[in-house]
Amino acid sequence: MAHAVPVVSDIAFSDLLIDPYPIYKRLRDMASAVYVDAAQLALVTRFDNIVAIERDSETFASSNPGSLVNKVMGHTMMRKDGEAHATERRAIEVSFRPGTIKNHWAAQFEAISDGLISAIENQGEADLFDALAAPMASLALIELLGLREVSWQTLARWSQALMDGAGNYSGDPEISARATEASAGIDAAIDTVLAWHRENPNPAVLSSMVNAENPMNLEQIRANIKVIIGGGLNEPRDSILSLSLGLLSNPPQLAEVMANPDLWPLAFEEAVRWISPIGMYPRRVTRDVELSGVHLRAGDQIGLCVGAANRDDRRFENPDSFDLFRPKQPHLAFGAGPHFCAGAWVARQMVGRIVVPMLFSRLKNLRLRPDAPARIHGWVFRGPVSLPVAWDA
Amino acid sequence: MPTITFITAEGKEHAVTAEIGRSVMEIALEKSIPGVVAECNGSAACATCHCYFDPAYADMIGAIGEHESDMLDFTASPRRPESRLSCQVRIADALDGMTVRIPAMQ
Ligand code: HEM
Ligand code: FES
Numbered sequence: 001m002a003h004a005v006p007v008v009s010d011i012a013f014s015d016l017l018i019d020p021y022p023i024y025k026r027l028r029d030m031a032s033a034v035y036v037d038a039a040q041l042a043l044v045t046r047f048d049n050i051v052a053i054e055r056d057s058e059t060f061a062s063s064n065p066g067s068l069v070n071k072v073m074g075h076t077m078m079r080k081d082g083e084a085h086a087t088e089r090r091a092i093e094v095s096f097r098p099g100t101i102k103n104h105w106a107a108q109f110e111a112i113s114d115g116l117i118s119a120i121e122n123q124g125e126a127d128l129f130d131a132l133a134a135p136m137a138s139l140a141l142i143e144l145l146g147l148r149e150v151s152w153q154t155l156a157r158w159s160q161a162l163m164d165g166a167g168n169y170s171g172d173p174e175i176s177a178r179a180t181e182a183s184a185g186i187d188a189a190i191d192t193v194l195a196w197h198r199e200n201p202n203p204a205v206l207s208s209m210v211n212a213e214n215p216m217n218l219e220q221i222r223a224n225i226k227v228i229i230g231g232g233l234n235e236p237r238d239s240i241l242s243l244s245l246g247l248l249s250n251p252p253q254l255a256e257v258m259a260n261p262d263l264w265p266l267a268f269e270e271a272v273r274w275i276s277p278i279g280m281y282p283r284r285v286t287r288d289v290e291l292s293g294v295h296l297r298a299g300d301q302i303g304l305c306v307g308a309a310n311r312d313d314r315r316f317e318n319p320d321s322f323d324l325f326r327p328k329q330p331h332l333a334f335g336a337g338p339h340f341c342a343g344a345w346v347a348r349q350m351v352g353r354i355v356v357p358m359l360f361s362r363l364k365n366l367r368l369r370p371d372a373p374a375r376i377h378g379w380v381f382r383g384p385v386s387l388p389v390a391w392d393a
Numbered sequence: 394m395p396t397i398t399f400i401t402a403e404g405k406e407h408a409v410t411a412e413i414g415r416s417v418m419e420i421a422l423e424k425s426i427p428g429v430v431a432e433c434n435g436s437a438a439c440a441t442c443h444c445y446f447d448p449a450y451a452d453m454i455g456a457i458g459e460h461e462s463d464m465l466d467f468t469a470s471p472r473r474p475e476s477r478l479s480c481q482v483r484i485a486d487a488l489d490g491m492t493v494r495i496p497a498m499q
Contacts, residue, residue, distance in 0.1 A: 055422075055434055089436070098440075099463040328498065330430050330441065340433035345467070 002295040005035050005042050013038040020279065020379040021320065024308030032292035033302060040169070041282065041301055045308035047315045047332065049292055053283060053304060054337030057081055060283040060302070062339060067282075072165035072179045073230065074223030078339060085338060088220060091212035095144065095205045098345040104203045105144065106349055112139045113355045117362050124393035125369070128241060128359075129386055136355055137237035144232075144346065145225060146197055146204025147189050155229065158182040162230040167380065186229060187222055194221070228343075235277035236347050238383025241374075243271035243356045245384055246322035248368045253324055258360065263324060268352025270324040272333035273316075279307030279382045281335065306332040307382060363391040395489035399426045402497040411484045417493060418442040418480035428495035435480040437461055441499040443468040444479040446491070451475070453487040470496030 008030075011023055016038060027034045028045040035042045044050055053060045063081050064070070070079055077088040094100060116135055120126050138152035138159075147155070165179025190206065197207040205228065209216045216224065247254040247267065257263045285300040296302065310331045311319035317326065334341035341347075360366055368374065372388035394410040399421060401407070411420045421429035421442075430441035437460055446454055454477065457465070461481050465472050479493065 057434075086436075093460060097460060097463045098467040330432055330499075334432070334439075336432050337434040338436050340436060340438050342438070344439070 002290045002293055005033050005294055005296065005300070006031050007035045007037065009037045011036055011038050016379040017377060020305075020307065020382070021311060024305060024311065025313075027305075028308060028312060032294045033296060039303060041303040042296070043280070043303045043305050043308075044291070045305045045312070046292075047309040047312040050304050050306060050309045050332055051336060053291075053302075054335070057338055059286055059289050061286050062283060064282070064284045064301075068168060069166045069227070072162060072168075072183065073226035074219060076223040076227035078227050078231070081338075087214050088216060088224060089338075089342065091214060091216050092205055092208050092224065092342060094212075095203055095208045096342050096346060098349075100203050101345050101349045105140075105346065106354065108143050109140050109350045109354050110358075112136060112143075113358050117358060121362060122393050125388070125390040127386055127388045128244060129237075129384065132355070132359065133237040133240040133387075136240060136350075137233050137235075140236070140346075140350055141229065141233050144205060145228065146193060146202070146206040148193050150189050154185070156233065158186055159229050159233040162226055163234070163381070166230065183226065186226055190222060190225055231278075232343050232346075234381055234383070235343075236351055238275070238277040238381070239268070239272050239347060239351050240355055241384035241387045242275040242277070243268055243351060244359065244389075245368075245374055245376075245387055246271050246274060246324075247356075247360070248366065248389070250322055253322070254360070257324070261357065264352050264357055265348065266328070267324040268348060268356075269331065269333075270322060270326065272347075273310045273331040274322045275376065275382055275384075276307040276310050276331075276333040277381060277383055278333070278335070279379045280305045306335065307379065363389075365392045367391065395484060395486055395491075397484070397488060397490075398492045399424075400492055400494045401426070401428050402495055411488075413484050413486065415484050416480045417444065417482045417484065418478075420484065421479060421493075421495075426495070428499065429479060430499040431480060433480075437464060437478055437481055440464045440468050440478065442479045443470060443476060443496055443499060445473055445475045445494040445496065446477050446482065447493065448475050450488060450491045453485065454482045454491075457481075468496070469498040 024045050032049045033042045033044050061081050063079050067079055077085050116132050120131050135152045138156045142150055161178040161182035164175050168175040198210045201207050201211045209221050257267050280303045283302050285296045287298050289296050313319050334344045367390055369388045369390050374384050375386045377385045396408055396410050399407045407426050409424045418431050432441045433439035461478050465476050
């Protein structure tokens with residue numbers, strides 16, 4: 001017999017932010033979906049349940065009339081389903097194809113990475129968050145989108161303002177104001193370059209949007225550029241840091257990758273499994289349905305905790321450890337189903353093939369600083385917020 | 394309904410009847426054939442539904458699209474002339490008797 005969604009009230013929001021993993025384990029062992037008061041959502045934490053949900057987008061929809069994302073960014077592809085989603089997704093596809101990335105974007109990512117590493121090479125120590133990961137992700141995204149005369153700091157500020165706005169459930173007016181301001185800034189930045197992209201087809205996302213077989217209109221362009229700015233900056237940034245941290249904390253594995261560069265892609269996949277940059281994303285239940293013994297009702301909001309599924313001990317042995325030699329099997333860090341991350345191949349190339357390999361080959365004897373430990377934070381979005389390192393300069 | 398036979402990397406054969414119009418990937422998942430992962434559920438975005446298709450049926454399974462071809466260059470197991478993304482191949486009567494080999498890695 002299916003039973004109602006169990007409720008948990010003794011978890012503080014701050015516990016989730018500091019270390020969600022013990023909480024995830026408790027929820028996974030409890031039921032397929034558990035309503036957590038602090039999150040105001042029923043959380044799904046088991047690997048198999050999330051895979052099943054993502055194979056049924058009619059029952060578990062991405063569209064959500066009341067969503068804050070829609071209010072802050074407009075109607076983006078991330079919150080659409082079916083054909084409406086597929087048409088917009090196809091319009092950006094060519095910019096994100098693995099071949100386009102290899103032949104076009106890789107050289108640009110390399111140049112940006114080289115510039116940032118050269119700038120700190122003689123310093124002997126740095127916090128990789130500010131010195132490398134944040135500017136790298138932002139500068140790469142500016143190129144990829146096809147924006148011009150926007151500084152990396154401005155794009156990073158816009159990205160944060162949009163994400164804070166999308167998570168502003170308490171309606172804080174200051175957060176709303178910042179999101180509105182970012183939104184206006186992005187619209188203006190698009191206006192500056194859009195005509196040029198229309199007349200000069202090129203691999204940038206803005207060019208793909210206007211020159212696609214089914215081109216997007218201005219409203220669609222604005223909304224989808226915002227969703228990419230909100231969702232395409234922190235994740236590569238955070239995965240640069242998690243991959244670096246995973247290897248620096250496991251010197252024997254680091255030695256193996258340095259000896260055999262073909263292992264870099266595996267190391268990258270393991271890093272995003274270990275600390276998934278997007279820990280949770282939402283779905284809306286459209287009809288009464290049973291999920292492994294739990295009764296979900298039409299209208300329920302559920303949170304798919306891929307950060308939890310990627311540490312599901314039914315699936316992964318010693319799930320909490322970083323081990324790039326674990327048997328290769330799929331993870332859910334890029335989501336699954338129709339909304340499978342559009343930027344997955346960009347991230348793989350940029351982080352796993354270019355930036356982190358270059359970092360370790362250029363900065364000799366790179367090491368953690370025992371006096372200044374790394375700090376990791378967050379659950380919906382999770383990653384190192386500080387990664388102080390030293391090297392032989 | 395046409396019958397198609399999946400052959401896993403270990404050489405195990407699974408003959409299944411397949412509904413017209415569905416994708417080969419969908420049939421593989423429905424019949425729990427191991428080795429077809431299909432992370433993106435048919436959006437041609439993940440390249441984890443890669444299979445090797447019987448060359449005898451090459452003319453019947455439809456042409457490779459430009460996007461699909463690009464994705465196939467990045468599969469975990471080597472691309473071969475008979476490589477396709479199984480989510481992009483639709484079941485039709487003419488495919489009766491076809492074999493589909495599943496690669497060792499997705
Ligand atoms: C390690 C890096 C990354 C991770 C872990 C990641 C993760 C994800 C996840 C979990 C989703 C699904 C969200 C949902 O279904 O609600 C997603 C969607 C998306 N991601 Fe990423 N992402 C990364 C990098 C990027 C980059 C670099 C870009 C673009 C420059 C990007 C663009 C997108 C877009 C446009 C979508 C929406 C796709 C759709 O709705 O069809 N991502 N990503
Ligand atoms: S299922 Fe993802 S490419 Fe076919």
